[in-house]
Amino acid sequence: MTNVEPDLATVPETVGAAGAPHQIHVELGDRGNHRVPAGEPDGVIELANLEVFYDKFLAVSGVDMLFGSKEITALIGPSGCGKSTVLRCLNRMNDLVPGAHVFGDVRFHGVDMYGPGVDVIEVRRRIGMVFQKPNPFPKSIYDNVAYGPRVTGMKTDNMDDVVEQALHGAALWDEVKDKLKQSAFGLSGGQQQRLCIARTIATSPEVILMDEPCSALDPIATAKIEDLMVDLAKTYTIIIVTHNMQQAARVSHRTAFFTAAADEHGQRTGRLVEFDNTGKIFGNPADQRTEAYITGRFG
Amino acid sequence: MTTATLTRANPLTGGRRRDGIASAVFAGLLWLCLALICVFLFFMLAVIVQKGVARLDLNLITKQPSKIRPETAGVQSALLGTLWVGGITALIAMPLGIAAAVYLEEYANPAKWWNRAIELNIQNLAAVPAVIYGILTLGFIVRGPVSIGAVVMAGGVALALLILPVIIITTREALRSVPREIRDGSLALGATQWQTTWRQVLPAAVPGIATGSILAMSRAIGEAAPLILVGATTFVTFNPDGVLSKYTTLPVQIYNLVPQDRQAFRDLAYAAILLLIVVLLAMNAVAIWLRNRYQRRW
Numbered sequence: 001m002t003n004v005e006p007d008l009a010t011v012p013e014t015v016g017a018a019g020a021p022h023q024i025h026v027e028l029g030d031r032g033n034h035r036v037p038a039g040e041p042d043g044v045i046e047l048a049n050l051e052v053f054y055d056k057f058l059a060v061s062g063v064d065m066l067f068g069s070k071e072i073t074a075l076i077g078p079s080g081c082g083k084s085t086v087l088r089c090l091n092r093m094n095d096l097v098p099g100a101h102v103f104g105d106v107r108f109h110g111v112d113m114y115g116p117g118v119d120v121i122e123v124r125r126r127i128g129m130v131f132q133k134p135n136p137f138p139k140s141i142y143d144n145v146a147y148g149p150r151v152t153g154m155k156t157d158n159m160d161d162v163v164e165q166a167l168h169g170a171a172l173w174d175e176v177k178d179k180l181k182q183s184a185f186g187l188s189g190g191q192q193q194r195l196c197i198a199r200t201i202a203t204s205p206e207v208i209l210m211d212e213p214c215s216a217l218d219p220i221a222t223a224k225i226e227d228l229m230v231d232l233a234k235t236y237t238i239i240i241v242t243h244n245m246q247q248a249a250r251v252s253h254r255t256a257f258f259t260a261a262a263d264e265h266g267q268r269t270g271r272l273v274e275f276d277n278t279g280k281i282f283g284n285p286a287d288q289r290t291e292a293y294i295t296g297r298f299g
Numbered sequence: 300m301t302t303a304t305l306t307r308a309n310p311l312t313g314g315r316r317r318d319g320i321a322s323a324v325f326a327g328l329l330w331l332c333l334a335l336i337c338v339f340l341f342f343m344l345a346v347i348v349q350k351g352v353a354r355l356d357l358n359l360i361t362k363q364p365s366k367i368r369p370e371t372a373g374v375q376s377a378l379l380g381t382l383w384v385g386g387i388t389a390l391i392a393m394p395l396g397i398a399a400a401v402y403l404e405e406y407a408n409p410a411k412w413w414n415r416a417i418e419l420n421i422q423n424l425a426a427v428p429a430v431i432y433g434i435l436t437l438g439f440i441v442r443g444p445v446s447i448g449a450v451v452m453a454g455g456v457a458l459a460l461l462i463l464p465v466i467i468i469t470t471r472e473a474l475r476s477v478p479r480e481i482r483d484g485s486l487a488l489g490a491t492q493w494q495t496t497w498r499q500v501l502p503a504a505v506p507g508i509a510t511g512s513i514l515a516m517s518r519a520i521g522e523a524a525p526l527i528l529v530g531a532t533t534f535v536t537f538n539p540d541g542v543l544s545k546y547t548t549l550p551v552q553i554y555n556l557v558p559q560d561r562q563a564f565r566d567l568a569y570a571a572i573l574l575l576i577v578v579l580l581a582m583n584a585v586a587i588w589l590r591n592r593y594q595r596r597w
Contacts, residue, residue, distance in 0.1 A: 093487060098410060125489035135480035138503050148488035151498065196484070203488060 042069040044207060044237045045090055045127075048105035052085050055099040059085050060270040063104075065256060067207070072229060072238045074248035074278065077258035078293070082270020083241045086258070087209050090239065091127040092120050125152050127207040128200035133216050134192035136184035136199075141167075141176050144184045144195055148203035162202055169235075170198035171228050190221025194228065201236070208232065210240040214247065226251050245294055248278065255281040257290045347576070351569030359570050363536040364552065369563035374571045376535045377552035380451070381520055381578065383539045384531075384548055387455025388462065388519050393512050395459075396466030403467070404474040405496050425464035432461045433525030441529050449530025452542040457525045462515040469511025473504040506590040513586035517579050523550035549575045 043066040050063040060082035067073050067090075075083040085094065092113065094100040106113040113123055125148070137144050145163045149156055156162050163180070167173040172194040176187070184195055193213060200208055210229075214222040229238055229251050242248050248255050256275040260268040274281060274290045285291045362373030399421075407414040436457035441449055477500050485495040501508075526548055534555065535547040547555075549571055556568035 091487065093483065096483070096486065098408070121489045121491060124487055129487040131480060131483060131487075133480060135478070135484040137481060137484065137499055147485070147490075147498075151485070151488065151490040151494045199484075199488065 043067065044069045044109065045239075046105065046107040046110075047086070047089075048107070050086065050089065050102070050104040050106065052082070052089060052094065053099075053101045053103070054097065057267060058269045063272045065272065065275055067237060067239055068254065069237050070233055070235070071253040072233050072240060072251050074252035074255045075239065075241045075258060076243075076245060076248050076255060076293075077270070077273075078260065079243075080268060080270070081258040081260045083256075083258045084211055085270065087211055087239060087241050090207070090209055091124050091129055093124075093129060095120060121152065125203050126205050127209060128203060128205035129209040129211070130193070130196050130200055130213050132212040134189055134196055136187070136192050136195050139184065140181050141184050141187070141195060142180040145198050145202045148199055152203055154203065166198040166202035167195075169201045169232070170194045171224065171231070172198055188221070190217050190224055193217060193221070193225060197225075197228065197232075201232070205236065207237040207239065210238065212241055212243060215243060222247070245282075249282050252278045254278055257281060257285075257287070257293060259289055259293070347569055347572050350566065351571075351573040354566045354570035355573050356570075359567075359574060364534060365536075366534070369559075369561060369567050372567060374549065374552050374567070374574065376538050377547045377549045377571065378574065378578075379538045380454075380531070380535070380546035381548040381550075381575075383451045383542075383544075383546060384454040384458060384526070385516060385520050387451060387542060388458040389512075389516055391455060391459035392462050392466055392515070392519075396463050396512070397470050397508060399463075400467045400470035400474060401496060401501070404471045405492065405500065421464050421467050425468060427464075429461050429522055429525045430528060432457050433528030435460065436525065436529045447543065449532065449545065450543045451539050451546045453529045454526050454531055454546065454548070455542070457529045458519040458522060461522065461525060462519045465515040465518070466512050469515065470504070470508050473507025473511060474500060476507060477503045502593075506593045509589040509593070510586045513582050513589075517582050520548075520579065520582070521550055521575065523548075523554050526551050527554070549578070 045065075045067040047063050047065040050060065050065075051058065052060045063082075063086055065073075065086075075087060077083050088094045088097075089102050089106055090113075094102060102114055108123070108127070112118070137147060139147070142163055145166050146159050148154075149159065149162055154162075164173060164177075167176060172191060175191060176195075179186075184192065187195060193216075197208070197213075214225050217225065226247060229240070232238060233253075240248075240252065254276065255278045257273045258270050259273050260270045262268045274285060274287045276286070280286075281290060282294055285294065358371050359373045360375055360378055362371060363375055364377070365372035403414065403418060403421075407417075409415065436453055439445060440447060440453045440456050447453055481499050481503060482495055485499045486492070490498070531547050531551045532545055535545060537545075539546040553568050553571050553575070556564045556571065559565065559568075
C-alpha cells in the first residue's frame with residue numbers, strides 16, 4: 001500500500017484537551033502505521049495495579065497495562081490525568097521527585113523494576129526518555145550524542161561510529177554532519193529534539209519514552225518527529241504521552257485513555273479508562289468517557 | 300452608531316494621564332539615585348587619582364616601605380603580601396565553598412530540618428562583621444590550639460572564613476540557575492548524580508561561580524580590619540617568602556600610612572590606594588573574561 005503524505009500545513013495540529021466540540025475526523029495510520037496488532041502484544045513492560053503517591057496525594061491509581069514490543073503506545077487524556085506520571089514510572093524518573101512513591105508492579109521483561117538490587121542507572125539506560133522541551137546539553141552536537149555512552153561506560157570500538165549511527169537513526173545526520181563540533185544550541189527546535197532522540201538511542205535502549213515530544217515544535221518539525229517515531233518503532237518500543245489526539249491516531253498502534261476522577265475529598269486521581277488498539281479507541285471506543293474525550297465533548 | 304463611536308474620546312489615551320506622571324516621577328527618582336551614586340564614586344576616584352598619581356611610579360612596586368625616605372619608598376612587601384594572602388584565601392575558600400554549595404544544592408534534602416538550619420546559618424554568617432572572623436582566627440589559629448603566629452597562613456584563614464558564606468551563596472545561585480531539564484536529561488541517559496553534577500551542572504554554572512568567587516575575593520583583598528587583628532604587621536620591609544612568613548597587605552599598609560604627619564607618607568598612601576584599585580579591577584576583568592569565555596561555549 002502506498003502512503004500519501006498528508007499536506008501537513010493544512011492538518012490542524014493542536015486539537016487537544018480543549019478541542020472544538022465537534023467530531024474530529026481522524027485518519028488512522030497516516031504515518032504508515034497500518035499494522036494493527038492482533039491479540040495480546042509481546043510485552044516489554046507490564047504494569048499491574050500501579051499506584052503513585054506524591055506525599056499523601058494519590059496521583060494515579062489502579063493502572064494495569066502491557067506495553068508491546070516494537071509498538072508505539074500512546075497515552076492520552078486531559079491535563080492532570082496522570083499520564084506523564086505513569087510514563088515517568090517506567091524509567092524511575094519519579095525517583096527524582098521528592099515525596100513520590102510508587103506501589104504495585106512495574107515489570108520489565110518480567111523483572112520488578114522497583115525491586116531490590118535493581119540498578120536505576122541500568123533501568124534508564126535500557127529505557128530512554130525524550131522530554132517535552134528539547135533539552136540538549138550545553139555542549140557540541142557530538143558531545144551531546146556521545147554523553148550517554150561515555151557516562152554509562154559502554155564498550156565502544158569507535159565513538160565516531162556510535163555518534164554517526166545515532167544521528168542517522170534520528171534522521172539528523174545529513175543536517176549536522178558538517179558541524180558536529182558546533183554547539184547544540186545553534187540547532188532549530190525540531191533539530192534539537194531529534195538530537196535528544198539521537199542522544200537517547202546512542203545508549204542502545206530497548207524502550208524510548210516520549211513525554212509530549214512535539215508540543216514545543218511547529219507542524220513541520222512535528223511531522224519529521226512523527227515520521228521518525230514510525231521508523232524507530234521498527235527497532236524500539238515507543239511509549240508516548242501526547243495532548244494531540246491526531247498525533248496519537250497517526251502514529252500509535254495502541255492508545256490508552258486516562259482521566260481524572262475526584263474522590264469525596266475533592267482529590268483528583270488519575271485512572272486508566274480504556275486501553276485498546278488505536279483504531280478501536282478512535283473508531284469505536286467502549287467507554288462513554290473515551291468517546292466524549294476524543295470527540296471533544298469533554299476534557 | 301458609527302458617529303457615536305467616532306465622537307467618543309480616543310480609548311487608547313483616555314484616563315491614563317496620572318499614570319504617565321507617576322511613572323515619570325518614578326523614573327526621575329531612579330535616575331537621581333543613579334546620578335548620586337555616580338557623582339559620589341567619581342568624586343572619590345578623582346580625589347584619589349589627583350593625589351596619588353604623582354607617586355604612581357615604578358618605585359611604588361619595586362621599593363620597600365621606609366620610615367626615613369617616604370618620597371622614594373614603595374609598598375612592594377604589601378603588594379606581595381596581598382597576593383600571598385589572597386592566594387591562600389582562594390585556595391581555602393573556593394574548594395570548600397563550592398563543595399558545600401554543591402552538597403546543599405544537589406544532594407541535601409531540603410525537607411530535613413538540619414539542612415534548613417545550615418542554610419539559615421550560612422545566610423547569617425554572611426552578615427557577620429569581618430572583625431569577628433579576625434577575633435576567631437586570632438583565638439584559634441594565631442594563638443590557642445593551632446598557634447602558628449601572625450603569618451600569611453593565618454591571614455588567609457581569616458579572610459577565607461570571611462568570604463566562605465558569600466562563595467557558598469553565590470555558587471548556590473549559579474547552580475540553581477542551571478535548568479532542571481539539563482539534570483533530567485543527563486539522569487535519563489543513565490548518568491549517576493555525581494556524573495550529572497560534575498559533567499553537566501558544574502560546567503554550566505562555571506560563569507556564575509567564577510564571577511561570585513572573584514567578587515568575594517575582591518572583598519577579601521580590600522579588607523584591613525580582620526588582618527589587623529590577626530597581626531598583619533604594619534611595617535614590613537621584606538617580602539613574604541612562604542605561608543609561615545610575616546607579612547603586611549595593601550589595606551593594612553594604607554591604614555598605617557594615612558595618619559602619618561608628613562605629606563609624603565600620605566601621597567604614598569594615595570598611590571597605594573590606586574594600586575589596590577588596579578589589583579581589584581584586574582580581578583574583576585578576569586571575572587568578566589571567565590564569564591564570557593565559558594558562555595561562548597554554549
